[in-house]
Amino acid sequence: MSHASFSDFVSKLDRAGELRRVAQPVATELEITEIADREMKSPGGGKALLFEHPTVDGVRSAFPLAINTMGSERRMAIALGLDSVDDLAHQMQLILKAKPPTNLRQGWDLLKQGVDLLHARPKHVKGGPCKEVVVRFDDADEAASTGFSLRDLPILKCWPRDGGRFVTLPNVYTRDPDTGERNLGMYRMQVYDGRTTGMHWQVHKVAARHGRGYYDRGERMPVAVCLGGDPAYTFAATAPLPDGLDEILFAGFVRKKSVELVKCETIDLEVPADVDFVLEGYVQPGETRPEGPFGDHTGFYTPVDDYPVFHLTAITHRKNAIYPATIVGQPPMEDYYMGDASVRVFLPVFRMNFPEIVDLTLPAEGVFHNLVFVSIRKQYPYQAYKIMHGLWGMGQMMFSKYIVVVDEDCDVHNTSEVLFRLCANTDPQRDSTFIKNPCDSLDHAPSVPNVGSHMGFDATRKLAGEGYDRKWPELVRMDPEIKERVDRMFAWLVSP
Numbered sequence: 059m060s061h062a063s064f065s066d067f068v069s070k071l072d073r074a075g076e077l078r079r080v081a082q083p084v085a086t087e088l089e090i091t092e093i094a095d096r097e098m099k100s101p102g103g104g105k106a107l108l109f110e111h112p113t114v115d116g117v118r119s120a121f122p123l124a125i126n127t128m129g130s131e132r133r134m135a136i137a138l139g140l141d142s143v144d145d146l147a148h149q150m151q152l153i154l155k156a157k158p159p160t161n162l163r164q165g166w167d168l169l170k171q172g173v174d175l176l177h178a179r180p181k182h183v184k185g186g187p188c189k190e191v192v193v194r195f196d197d198a199d200e201a202a203s204t205g206f207s208l209r210d211l212p213i214l215k216c217w218p219r220d221g222g223r224f225v226t227l228p229n230v231y232t233r234d235p236d237t238g239e240r241n242l243g244m245y246r247m248q249v250y251d252g253r254t255t256g257m258h259w260q261v262h263k264v265a266a267r268h269g270r271g272y273y274d275r276g277e278r279m280p281v282a283v284c285l286g287g288d289p290a291y292t293f294a295a296t297a298p299l300p301d302g303l304d305e306i307l308f309a310g311f312v313r314k315k316s317v318e319l320v321k322c323e324t325i326d327l328e329v330p331a332d333v334d335f336v337l338e339g340y341v342q343p344g345e346t347r348p349e350g351p352f353g354d355h356t357g358f359y360t361p362v363d364d365y366p367v368f369h370l371t372a373i374t375h376r377k378n379a380i381y382p383a384t385i386v387g388q389p390p391m392e393d394y395y396m397g398d399a400s401v402r403v404f405l406p407v408f409r410m411n412f413p414e415i416v417d418l419t420l421p422a423e424g425v426f427h428n429l430v431f432v433s434i435r436k437q438y439p440y441q442a443y444k445i446m447h448g449l450w451g452m453g454q455m456m457f458s459k460y461i462v463v464v465d466e467d468c469d470v471h472n473t474s475e476v477l478f479r480l481c482a483n484t485d486p487q488r489d490s491t492f493i494k495n496p497c498d499s500l501d502h503a504p505s506v507p508n509v510g511s512h513m514g515f516d517a518t519r520k521l522a523g524e525g526y527d528r529k530w531p532e533l534v535r536m537d538p539e540i541k542e543r544v545d546r547m548f549a550w551l552v553s554p
């Protein structure tokens with residue numbers, strides 16, 4: 059189920075009891091972070107917050123600011139228009155299993171199974187709410203235009219040592235100059251002035267590759283940045299889609315409604331017509347500027363480095379636009395729930411490559427790349443190592459610093475249970491392995507940036523073929539019949 063607008067989504071959160079409104083003025087400089095951080099660290103991720111009167115340098119912004127809108131399992135499901143995120147995982151599973159329909163009958167059968175691909179294709183429209191207000195920047199002089207600029211948006215200065223204000227939930231649209239292929243990604247943007255920002259796409263990101271294409275041609279690279287609209291766009295921007303798979307098709311599939319695309323005013327790109335803000339502009343390939351520091355999702359400040367510069371040529375927006383934001387920092391934060399939803403939805407894709415995988419999670423403490431818990435149906439010796447190496451060879455999973463493999467009967471979402479297995483089932487020397495692999499650029503621990511070692515633990519039960527000649531003992535467990543009987547007799551006793 060789609061959302062007509064970002065404010066429609068916020069209203070749904072309100073009706074579900076998932077929103078707290080803050081009526082008093084609060085500073086976009088650090089104060090909103092402190093409030094949002096406490097909320098995100100309260101049990102289950104707290105509530106979404108709508109700051110009705112954020113202030114910028116002491117002046118009330120014309121736009122309210124929403125934060126932590128996806129920061130719980132429930133809100134993530136509401137964002138995707140679902141009762142549970144697992145419903146979407148189930149639909150992914152059906153698609154992967156289904157053969158592409160060759161006739162209407164097969165197509166109809168797929169539809170009956172709940173697979174709805176009809177709405178994946180976007181529609182092209184002439185106008186839309188994102189153009190209710192159009193502000194073009196005169197190339198000659200900003201002051202000659204209305205005076206409206208990025209300074210009018212309630213953009214956060216997140217942490218004390220940050221290099222400035224950062225746009226933290228930007229949906230960034232670029233196009234491959236050779237193939238015309240579109241990409242939607244999320245790259246933080248440091249505000250330099252009213253119409254210039256940094257563009258933090260790292261070398262291995264798709265947009266950076268597009269940039270090299272424009273560089274080779276000696277052409278300006280058009281870039282459009284959208285804020286707000288259906289949260290399905292934000293989910294699609296951060297989802298681990300295979301390179302070349304159009305995020306807009308995926309968003310259409312997620313929201314069960316075609317994305318309506320509209321042409322930008324000053325650049326040759328299309329954006330969803332229902333978003334709250336569109337920042338149109340360009341990156342001049344080759345031009346860079348120091349970006350950072352920034353209090354990052356690693357829990358540490360990432361240092362200053364050179365990144366491309368985004369020059370705005372126009373801002374268009376809804377009259378009643380809401381500015382969406384998030385903060386990152388020491389876990390757990392809102393991004394954990396977004397990442398967790400991605401892992402759940404894409405687990406069927408992992409299972410296609412590795413059918414023995416039962417479940418997989420990236421615990422909040424590992425801030426995505428540092429820790430992976432995976433459970434497998436183990437059938438042969440050293441299968442745990444096969445899975446580790448498989449994951450280390452798959453896309454962004456290559457950055458996984460520690461991988462712990464457990465048996466299928468261990469709940470990977472229960473960190474306490476995984477640690478129990480890790481400690482109880484391993485001989486440290488026999489059951490661990492070190493490898494060399496690329497590291498996340500944001501990881502400050504490796505001696506040399508971007509490269510280092512990773513470690514895997516085989517916490518599964520050991521087989522005879524693994525040099526373990528005794529009989530592996532059985533876990534202490536109650537009989538299921540007794541559990542059921544006790545459940546029936548004592549409803550107040552929660553079955554573990």
Ligand SMILES: [Mn+2]
Nearest residue numbers: 241264301302
């Ligand atoms: Mn992509």
